[in-house]
Amino acid sequence: MRDRTPHTSPPAPSRRRLLRGTLSLGAVAASAAALSGCDSTLAQGFTGGSPTPDRLNFWNPFTGGDGERLLAMQAAYRAGHRKTDLKSATFVWGNPYYTKLTLATLGDRPPQVAISHLSKVPTLAEAGLLAEIQPADLARHGLTEDKFDARPWKKSQLDGKLYAIPLDTHPFVLYFRTDIAEKAGLLDGKGQLTDVDGPDAFIDALRAAKEVTGQWGGSIASVKDASTQFRLFWSFYRQISGGDLVADQGRKVVIDTEAAAEALAYIRRLTAEKVVPTTTDGPGAITMLTTGKAGFLMDGVWQVLTVQGSKVKFDMRPLPRIFDDAPYACAADSHSLVLPKAPSDSAQRLDLSLGFIASLLGSSKLWAEGGHIPAWLPTQRSASYKALEPQSHYAAAADGAAYDPAAWYGGAGSSLQIVIGDAVTSVFTGATSPTAGAARMKRELRELASRPSPV
Amino acid sequence: MTATATPPVTEQPAPVAEPRRKYDAERLFNRVALGVLVAFSLLWLVPLAWALATSIRPSQEVITDPTSWFTAHPTLAAYGDIFDAGKLPYWYANSFITSILTTVLTVLAGSLAAFALSQTRFRARRVAFVMLLAGIMIPGQVLMIPQFLALQEAGLLNTYWGVVLPQVPNVVAVFVFKQFFDGIPRELIDAARADGASWLRTYRQIVMPISRPVISAVTIFVFVGVWNNFLWPLLVVTDPEMMTLPVGLTSVQDVFGVPYAQLMASAVLGAIPLLAVFALFQRRIVEGIAGTGLK
Amino acid sequence: MATTTAPTKARGRGDRWAGPGMLLPFSLFYLVFLVGPLIYTVVAGFFDTSLLKSGLGDFAGFSNYSTVLGDSEFWRTLKNTLWFTVLTTVPLVLLSLVLAILADRFVRGRWFFRFAFFAPFVLPSAVVALMFTFIYADQVGLAQQAATWVGVDTPPSWLGDPDWAMISIAAATVWWTLGFNFVLYLAGLQDIPRSVHEAAAIDGAGPWQRIRHVVVPMLGRTTTLVTVLQVVASLKVFDQIYMLTNGGPDGSTRPSLQLIYDTGFVEGRVGYASTVSLLLFVVILLVSLVWFALVRRAEKER
Structure with missing residues (x-):
């Protein structure tokens, strides 16, 4: 059976030679280009020396x-x-x-x-x-x-x-479509949002927006975005308890589970009352606002350019004061x-x-x-910054800036954010009850706190 | 060499003595088999084709209609963006240098050790062989922490040596070499030795020249393995200009964030060198896998 | 003058050291980068070693071991790793077996099938991750689009849904590495003598019976090899998970190796990570030993 032996390459030699020639030419050209541009860097690769003084x-x-x-x-x-x-x-x-x-x-x-x-x-x-x-x-x-x-x-x-x-302070804020808010009757004469403070008022505003959009009132990232979920929770938790989650650089857990459960219960209300969708990722949450599927967006201030790029009418303001048990707070970092x-x-x-x-x-x-x-006051106090819209509309949020809990496992994108954010998401989607979510937070924080600190 | 050498029918002809009904069953089965194979192989090409198709579309178009396959305005803009970001030539160069260095050292150290184990006789030979055998069961990745600390202590982080040296003790390569050397006729070695050649010279002038198939098999495998290694260079190289291609492509972000055209262009640029190697050496690679000591 | 008599005396002295000398370069690498680190791992497991402080740190006795064994995260990552191993090994063995048997029937198109299936295998994991980041993307990805074509109204977030993320990663891995097993099976099929097929055909066996009763059993050795290589590789999974989900969502895809990476390099707790390393090493070792036992037995039966 001749055809079982795999000698199936009749035109191969010439084709292969051609291919090989082209490739080696390409490789030579590429390495020459690389070498001429970065010969000192390559030399450092062998010697481990430091770069030039300029x-x-x-x-x-x-x-x-x-x-x-x-x-x-x-x-x-x-x-x-x-x-x-x-x-x-x-x-x-x-x-x-x-x-x-x-x-x-x-x-x-x-x-x-x-x-x-x-x-x-x-x-x-x-x-x-x-x-x-x-x-x-x-x-x-x-x-x-x-x-x-x-x-x-x-x-x-x-x-x-x-x-x-x-360099800066960047709080977690509220974006809103001015056109949608206006149709929903949420704006006063000066184009400001009227009544969004308080647990019911905020949900009522979202519901009013939902009636205008026909889909959702507001949006927030909940898929692949533990950090955003953490920020939402942390803002509300601070407004209720005013306290921290951990103390002593993370060695002690001081979470107030009642306050946590209350914050989680409110977060669950947003989805249970169907004014906010349960599964949206970061880009998706922004798209909902810019395509008019939602009137509000809860996100960090750094999305402003993306929203502006969509050319829709919108404004921003500090995250509403949902609870007034403690001084105003919103998650922020610098x-x-x-x-x-x-x-x-x-x-x-x-x-x-x-x-x-x-x-x-x-x-x-x-x-x-x-x-x-x-954070640079010559700029913050300048007239040109104050004229910047909507950027100057939420500058007041910096006063309520609540930084992440101080712990060696805390901070931006840290294990603490992931652990807490994941727990929030599971309440947000309805998979876990608020009290169980709060208990889960306490358990996971204890686990983190029990680890010997590497610093 | 010509096309007439192969029969016109691609299917294996059934034995002539078969009744016709059997022959039909055979043909039907072949049709179904071909259908399944073609369907799967096309499915397998989809990701590659999609990456290529997306990479040559204008970014704006990808945003408005992400899942389309075609564009009226093909462009290399995404590739331009990546090259302009500036680090890509370094990454290619670094990957080349570390892969070649590792391969050379692995082949040298590995073949020497295999030759010693296969041909020479010394007291601790069996012990050495058993220790080596045990080494095949040590998964290198599990040792990343002490390996990292050792290189930190030696001041070799962010150097080529840091990437290269820990990848040199490749136990599988030694086995493949040893298996090949075991098959070399004893007379050949004895003749050289009788001529007064030292062991080292026998290795260099007799054994290595006839070992080209196994050398090229090991070379290709080590090269591909080092080129594709991700976890190890991720740890030892933090300087963006010292990164290898896989690490650079995924850890250094460009200001444009995640526009998919650029992302797919990165994927294509990362894929090209090895796809080219594969296209050139397809037969040898496949035979290498099949024939090395993996069986 | 050249005779094949015993080696002459002149070479005698150098000879005794030739073997060990040639073994030396490799042995040095082997000791420094495999044996030494293994010993360090064992030792560091008994200390609260930190990445950020020099030295071994405070002696911890067996506390790392008791914490790791009592740590739900350790067991969860191990479970994730095993789940990934099952999700990849089963299709990677079965699918490559079927495709190789089918492809073996065709001579002319074989290079094409071999190219299609094997090409992904030579890609760096980074490239695979880049491609599948887009394919699995929410709203804009091909995978969700494909799901809507087959009639799923609201396809899941492939990498964002804890129930789907591991399955999605496993599917990408099957795509990536199937070619390797495919080629091993093709090689195994080459070793089956043509006469076996013919004898079976003359006996009146149809193609299906021949595959089931002749080909598959004769590939037994290859199947053992493929399965074990696959299991060991899957137990060491890291790259594609790190890049596609970084262990998320909600930790549902975090493998054991990432627990080592995270505790060792992200959190800097080297002592703890060493303990996890050693335990994972033991698991992989056990699997390898089971393999050796199986092969031994199979060889004895022959």
Whole structure:
């Protein structure tokens, strides 16, 4: 049976030779291009040396609208500092970003400057991964305490030492379609939302919007988005209890399960009364607002550019005050600039780094356009920021900013956010009852707290 | 070499002595089999084709109509965006360098060890072989933490050596080599030795030249394995310009976030080098899998 | 002058060290990167070692072990890993067997089938993850679209629904790695002598009977090999899950190896992660030993 032996390649040699030739040409061209452009980098790959002294590496977790703003801010810096070779790298937000930052610092090749959430700064500083920043050095670049928003400035310190320079505050807010709200009769004469504070008032407003849209009143991400779910819960929980979930840097669990159950019960009401859909992912929640399937959206301020891009009429305001048992609160965090600890002063490049940070702060207006409330007071108090709409409409939310619980397993995109957010989602979708959800939170927090802290 | 060498019918002809009814059953079965195969192989090509089709569509079009297969305005804009982001040439270069270094070291160290175990005689040989045998059961990934700490201690994080060295002790490669060397006729080695050649020279001048099939099989496998390795370079390389292609493509984000055209262009760019290697060496790779000591 | 007598005396001394000398380079790598780390893993499991502090840290005795064994997350990730192993091994063995047997009947188109099935296998996991991120995307992905074509009104969020996420990842994995098993089976089929087929055909066996009673049993050895390689590979799953869901939603896809990665590198608790590593190592070792036992027995029966 001749045809069982697989010699089925009649025209192969010529075809194969051609293919091989083309490929090797391509490979040679590619490696030549790579080598000419980055020969020193490749050499470092073998020797492990540090980059040239005019090099400034900067890491951030910003994509989408934030990423675009940042590009503009970097362009402003480059225009004024032609000699500096600024290389910026963007990584996946959350745990992957902080893991990379930690491993890079342990591996003695950290970036000179990096973005960190203020909720993460205490853990990074305690682990010895951040360089302490001296006020005298800052003053050299015109960065003094009186020019920063007091709240994030205070949050940038650990035991009285400064480890970060705050860039902004970014709260969890309420977006609404002005056209839909108007039809629903929710606006006053000045175009402001009238009555959305209080548990029933907010749901009534959502219901009114639902009657206009014919589909949903509001939307919020609940699929693949534990962080958003955490923010919703954390805002309401703080409005009820005013207290924390954990204490003593995460070693003790102090969650008020009654308050947690009350917050969860309200979150469940949103879906049980069918004014908010149960399964929507992040992009989907925004699309619902921009396509008029929902009149409200609960999300972070950083989505403002995306919503603006859809050219619909909308406005923003702080998250409503649903409960008034405690001072007003809404989940928030701040971006800050940190200096990961480098193996040597020459690798740290302190003045180069601080000069870059000063330049970014000077571009705070650009950053504010992306939704963030600037921490740099010269910008925050400027007329041009106050004229920025809708960005200036929720600046008051910064006063109620509730940062994440302080724990080594807490902060942006952390295990704590995931554990709590997942529990919220399971109540939100109706899979778990509010009291069971609160109990689950307590159990999971206890589990986290029982782990010996690595810092 | 010509097409006439193969019979016109692709199906295996049934034995002539068969009654006609049997022959019909055979043909029907072949038809069904062909149908199933074609259906599955097309299904298998869908993801690749879709990635390619999406990558050449304008971003705006992908947003408005994401699941369409066709575009009236094919464009390479997504590829341009990725190249402009600037790190891709580094990633290709890094993947090439680390894969080649690892492959060379693995083949050298592995074949030498296999030769020693297969041909030379020394007291601890059996012990060494048993220890090696045990090594096949150690899953490397489980040891990522101490391996990382060792390299950190040695200051080799973010270097090529950090990526390369821990991947060199490839026990399977030693086995494949040893199995091949065991099959080399004893007389060949004895003749060389009798001529006064040292063991090292016998290895270099007699054994290696006749071992080309097994060397190329191991080379291809180690190369592909290192090129595709994800977890290890993810840990040891944090500098964006030192990353290998798989790590760079997935951990470094571009400001454009997740526009799918760019995402699919990244996938295509990541797929091309190895698909090319596969297209070139299809037969050898397949024979390599089938024939190496995996059986 | 060249005779095949005993080696001459001149080579004698160098000879004694030739074997160990040639073994040395590999042995060094082997000791430094496999044996050493294994010992470290065993030791660190008894300490509260931290990634962020140098040294082994405080002695912890068996507390890591008791915590890990009492940690529901450890058991859940192990369960997820085993569930993934079942979800991938069964189709990867059966489907590749069926497709290889069918493809073996055709000579001319075989290269095409081989290309279609094997090409995905050479792709880096990162590329596979990029492609399936889009295919499984909500609203815009091909998978949801395909589901609506076959009449599902509201297709699930493939990677966002805890009930579906692991199944979706397993399906992507089957797509990715089927080709390897397919090729192993094709090779196994080459080893079946043509005369066996002919004898069966002359006996009046139809194609279906021949496959069931002749071909499949003769592939027994290949099937054992394929199954074990598959099980061991699946127990070590990490890449595609890390990239597609990062263990979510709600931890429903988090495998054991990711628990090691997360506790060791994300949280920096090296001691704890070492304990998990060692336990996972034992599980994989047991599977390998069962395989050896099976092969031994099969060989004795021959």
